[in-house]
Amino acid sequence: MNVHTNHPPVPLLEVRGLTVEFATRRGTVRAVEQVDLDVAKGETLAIVGESGSGKSVTSYTVMRILDRAGRIAEGSMTFSGVDLVAASEKQVRALRGREMSMIFQNPRAALNPIRTVGRQIEDVLKEHALAGSADAKEKAIAALTEVRIARPEERYDAYPFELSGGMCQRIVIALALACRPQLLIADEPTTGLDVTTQKAVMDLVMELTRARGMSTLLITHDLGLAAAYCDRVMVMEKGRVVETALAGTIFKAPSHAYTRKLMRATPRGGVTLRDLLPEGSDLTPPEPRPAAATDGTPLLTVTSLVKEYPKKGVGLTLARLMGRGTDEDLTPFRAVDGISFAVGRGESLGLVGESGCGKSTTSMMVNRLTDRTSGSLVFDGIDIGAIPARQFARSPLRRRIQMVFQDPTDSLNPRFQVGRAIADPILRMGTPMNGAALKARVEELARLVGFPEHLLDRFPHQLSGGQKARVGIARAIALDPDLVILDEPTAALDVSVQAVVLNLLQDLKIKLGMSYIFVSHDLEVVRLLCDRVVVMRAGRIVEQGMTREVLSNPQDPYTRELLSSIPHPPV
Amino acid sequence: MLGKILKRLGTVVPSLIGVVIVTFLLTRVMPGDPAAYFAGPAATPEAIEEIRRSLGLDRPLLEQFLAYVVDLAQGDLGTSLTTGLPVMHEITTRLPASAELTLLGLIVSMAIALPLGVLAAVRQGSWIDHLSRVIATAGVSLPVFFTGLLLVYVFYFILGWAPAPMGRLDFFFSDPERVTGFFLIDSLLMGDLELFRAAFSQIWLPALTLGIFSLAPITRMTRASMLAVLASDFVRTARANGLPPGKVVITYAFRNALLPIITTLGMVFSFLLGANVLVEKVFAWPGIGSYAVEALIASDFAPVQGFVLAMAILYVLLNLLIDILYGVIDPRVRIEA
Numbered sequence: 090m091n092v093h094t095n096h097p098p099v100p101l102l103e104v105r106g107l108t109v110e111f112a113t114r115r116g117t118v119r120a121v122e123q124v125d126l127d128v129a130k131g132e133t134l135a136i137v138g139e140s141g142s143g144k145s146v147t148s149y150t151v152m153r154i155l156d157r158a159g160r161i162a163e164g165s166m167t168f169s170g171v172d173l174v175a176a177s178e179k180q181v182r183a184l185r186g187r188e189m190s191m192i193f194q195n196p197r198a199a200l201n202p203i204r205t206v207g208r209q210i211e212d213v214l215k216e217h218a219l220a221g222s223a224d225a226k227e228k229a230i231a232a233l234t235e236v237r238i239a240r241p242e243e244r245y246d247a248y249p250f251e252l253s254g255g256m257c258q259r260i261v262i263a264l265a266l267a268c269r270p271q272l273l274i275a276d277e278p279t280t281g282l283d284v285t286t287q288k289a290v291m292d293l294v295m296e297l298t299r300a301r302g303m304s305t306l307l308i309t310h311d312l313g314l315a316a317a318y319c320d321r322v323m324v325m326e327k328g329r330v331v332e333t334a335l336a337g338t339i340f341k342a343p344s345h346a347y348t349r350k351l352m353r354a355t356p357r358g359g360v361t362l363r364d365l366l367p368e369g370s371d372l373t374p375p376e377p378r379p380a381a382a383t384d385g386t387p388l389l390t391v392t393s394l395v396k397e398y399p400k401k402g403v404g405l406t407l408a409r410l411m412g413r414g415t416d417e418d419l420t421p422f423r424a425v426d427g428i429s430f431a432v433g434r435g436e437s438l439g440l441v442g443e444s445g446c447g448k449s450t451t452s453m454m455v456n457r458l459t460d461r462t463s464g465s466l467v468f469d470g471i472d473i474g475a476i477p478a479r480q481f482a483r484s485p486l487r488r489r490i491q492m493v494f495q496d497p498t499d500s501l502n503p504r505f506q507v508g509r510a511i512a513d514p515i516l517r518m519g520t521p522m523n524g525a526a527l528k529a530r531v532e533e534l535a536r537l538v539g540f541p542e543h544l545l546d547r548f549p550h551q552l553s554g555g556q557k558a559r560v561g562i563a564r565a566i567a568l569d570p571d572l573v574i575l576d577e578p579t580a581a582l583d584v585s586v587q588a589v590v591l592n593l594l595q596d597l598k599i600k601l602g603m604s605y606i607f608v609s610h611d612l613e614v615v616r617l618l619c620d621r622v623v624v625m626r627a628g629r630i631v632e633q634g635m636t637r638e639v640l641s642n643p644q645d646p647y648t649r650e651l652l653s654s655i656p657h658p659p660v
Numbered sequence: 661m662l663g664k665i666l667k668r669l670g671t672v673v674p675s676l677i678g679v680v681i682v683t684f685l686l687t688r689v690m691p692g693d694p695a696a697y698f699a700g701p702a703a704t705p706e707a708i709e710e711i712r713r714s715l716g717l718d719r720p721l722l723e724q725f726l727a728y729v730v731d732l733a734q735g736d737l738g739t740s741l742t743t744g745l746p747v748m749h750e751i752t753t754r755l756p757a758s759a760e761l762t763l764l765g766l767i768v769s770m771a772i773a774l775p776l777g778v779l780a781a782v783r784q785g786s787w788i789d790h791l792s793r794v795i796a797t798a799g800v801s802l803p804v805f806f807t808g809l810l811l812v813y814v815f816y817f818i819l820g821w822a823p824a825p826m827g828r829l830d831f832f833f834s835d836p837e838r839v840t841g842f843f844l845i846d847s848l849l850m851g852d853l854e855l856f857r858a859a860f861s862q863i864w865l866p867a868l869t870l871g872i873f874s875l876a877p878i879t880r881m882t883r884a885s886m887l888a889v890l891a892s893d894f895v896r897t898a899r900a901n902g903l904p905p906g907k908v909v910i911t912y913a914f915r916n917a918l919l920p921i922i923t924t925l926g927m928v929f930s931f932l933l934g935a936n937v938l939v940e941k942v943f944a945w946p947g948i949g950s951y952a953v954e955a956l957i958a959s960d961f962a963p964v965q966g967f968v969l970a971m972a973i974l975y976v977l978l979n980l981l982i983d984i985l986y987g988v989i990d991p992r993v994r995i996e997a
Contacts, residue, residue, distance in 0.1 A: 152900055154896060154899050154900055156891075157784075182902050182904065183902065184902070185899070185900055185901060185902035186900065186901035186902030186903070187902055190900060190901060190902075191897075191900040193893060193896070193897060193900075195893060198892065198893040198894065199893045199894055199896070199897045200894050200897065201894045201897075201898070201912050201916070202894065202916065202990075202992065203915060203916055203989060203990050203991060203992075204911075204912075204915075212898075212901075212903060212907065212911070213901045213902070213903065216901075216902060216903050216904065216907070217902060248991045248992070250991075250992050261897065264897070264901055265900075265901070
């Protein structure tokens with residue numbers, strides 16, 4: 090095992106042969122098996138793996154906060170001389186927060202929604218006797234200042250719902266670091282945050298932990314993040330450690346097949362979509378559908394599109410009626426502020442930007458689920474913006490514009506077998522066909538998206554995430570649409586599954602001659618899948634052009650900031 | 661805060677107008693002829709007609725309604741045909757009797773159900789969880805008149821710890837000076853501990869009966885709500901930061917679990933207030949439920965109308981109280997209000 094020479098020989102945390110079992114309805118399941126790990130003082134170790142790899146269970150076990158179904162079956166854990174397996178709950182509680190602490194995914198949910206953030210920090214400080222009633226507030230504000238929260242005296246009284254996601258994560262970090270622990274466990278701390286926020290949060294964590302000589306255990310699915318911020322990387326698969334190495338070497342010379350597979354599947358510069366697939370995959374390009382004779386006009390032309398939301402509230406409504414109120418109160422909020430772009434036939438357009446930039450609102454307007462405030466949306470010569478969203482479901486154009494949604498689970502009716510889910514658009518809008526023909530069509534669609542036909546009578550909860558994503562895609566292409574809007578279709582998937590789904594989308598586009606609008610926050614994915622890209626910020630387009638040019642030679646400072654925020658593994 | 665409460669009260673006005681109209685119409689379409697009932701079985705058709713005229717029942721519906729609304733505006737709910745007393749007077753004496761009993765029953769119930777529900781959730785699957793399930797199921801499945809009679813049998817007949825179930829006070833005592841209408845509170849306001857003890861000795865058995873009956877919804881809701889909150893991320897954060905179990909369960913989990921519990925409490929209270937007729941009968945309690953049922957059987961309009969109206973107003977006020985409590989507990993509700 091590689092250990093930096095400047096580290097002391099005795100690790101802060103030493104785990105040997107850890108096996109964790111979960112009692113489930115189908116008997117005991119081993120979530121973690123024979124895991125060894127060491128974290129030296131001041132060291133940063135990343136545990137990388139896909140869902141189900143046991144990386145989170147490992148960290149919960151170290152903190153001894155497994156839920157009641159979980160049990161340490163074998164192994165030892167020692168934290169600065171304390172035997173964590175044998176220690177009583179009371180002893181471990183004294184360590185938690187004070188000696189080792191944890192930050193979590195989904196920071197807003199990780200905070201008590203009905204307690205002010207200041208009070209929550211005070212709770213921790215008081216519990217570990219680092220503050221009394223007199224100085225608690227002062228120390229809590231100091232903790233907020235340390236995580237660079239602007240106007241900390243004001244934020245002290247804020248509730249989590251009043252703060253942004255990035256700000257909430259800073260509060261969670263402040264909670265975790267308030268008692269100056271020796272070990273910080275960060276469990277997917279930036280998943281779900283924007284890329285620039287991710288960079289800010291990670292930089293902050295690293296700066297604070299390094300300044301205090303703390304050790305960090307970073308749990309992540311993102312190899313790039315692990316490589317950019319950690320000294321060593323440990324790769325886990327199905328509850329076992331497959332490889333541990335220095336961050337620098339693991340990317341240059343990954344020794345385990347699974348590590349290589351993960352690395353291949355991670356979207357990055359200088360590769361094609363095909364390169365993401367595991368070695369030995371079938372790489373034959375699909376046969377393109379013969380292009381129909383067209384006049385060369387774009388499929389969709391969007392001109393000066395605007396979406397405004399009036400500010401809400403009884404008082405404001407009254408003020409509006411009586412013609413009073415300040416201008417700022419009465420000006421509606423512009424979610425989309427006069428954007429223009431076009432989507433060519435057979436082209437895929439990437440729509441990128443951070444949360445709140447208006448990309449989802451734009452896709453909802455194009456998909457005719459939301460009405461525009463002004464501007465035009467010309468689809469194949471028809472201004473579809475003029476058709477109210479409520480009536481569009483009955484329009485013959487509905488079947489030509491379809492959508493794949495972000496969450497593959499939530500976007501499927503849990504009471505429909507997936508075969509029925511795929512048949513749904515055909516039954517509602519397609520040409521009427523008899524049972525046998527419908528069945529044949531559903532099976533054909535399943536084959537197209539690579540969904541096993543024998544699983545068609547299953548329910549969504551019986552399928553994996555990747556399978557559900559395929560069902561969502563099959564449903565969207567069931568009516569042979571011309572334009573498919575993909576709203577972060579792979580954001581909830583593991584990288585290896587994402588690689589397969591992205592290739593599937595690419596092949597389908599060529600095979601069926603569709604156009605895509607691909608809404609994403611992930612520039613690396615857009616780089617691989619999209620011909621052209623539109624970068625949005627605060628409702629406006631800051632830059633658009635060919636993906637290759639925009640991403641290799643960005644003109645707008647914002648695009649440059651986005652690009653530079655992506656963590657890159659050393660090549 | 662006061663402005664918001666007033667605004668919220670404003671939204672109540674339309675529903676109250678609706679209640680006035682609906683109660684009026686409903687009592688008019690009820691089966692049974694009050695004139696015939698009032699006249700007695702031996703009356704001639706002429707006599708019945710005479711009574712109908714004197715009650716104003718022969719006039720058009722709209723006219724009757726207007727007369728009703730005018731009376732209502734003056735605080736006059738009409739006169740009961742069976743007792744001959746003004747309905748307003750009856751309701752103002754009987755409603756506090758019912759409310760006092762129900763409130764105490766609810767307090768008894770909460771005192772048992774909330775800790776039981778919290779413990780059942782914290783130690784899910786343990787003996788206390790099973791015990792809470794058994795107690796709740798038993799409480800709700802035994803009819804209140806049965807539990808009531810059983811308690812009377814044990815505590816009055818065998819043990820002699822409780823006085824005879826004969827209403828709010830023993831004959832020897834006279835009612836306390838009326839301030840709230842709640843005997844327990846009024847007697848304390850008078851400083852008469854003897855009277856307080858007498859009132860309490862009468863009320864604790866029926867209150868216990870009601871409490872046992874309402875254990876189930878409160879225990880189950882507390883348990884379910886606590887389980888959901890205990891599984892949430894912020895409870896995990898609190899534990900990961902080393903907060904002690906008491907702090908995690910009470911300050912972090914229980915306060916967040918309170919919202920659905922308060923909703924349930926409101927529903928249980930308003931349900932019990934009107935529906936505890938059986939308990940009132942068993943304990944000879946001069947409550948509003950038995951009053952309304954007797955009037956209904958006698959086709960006596962005015963008390964039924966008055967009862968429904970009183971309940972509607974109470975319900976509206978209760979909902980207002982719940983909304984205010986929501987705002988106190990959850991800052992997110994405060995913003996939306």
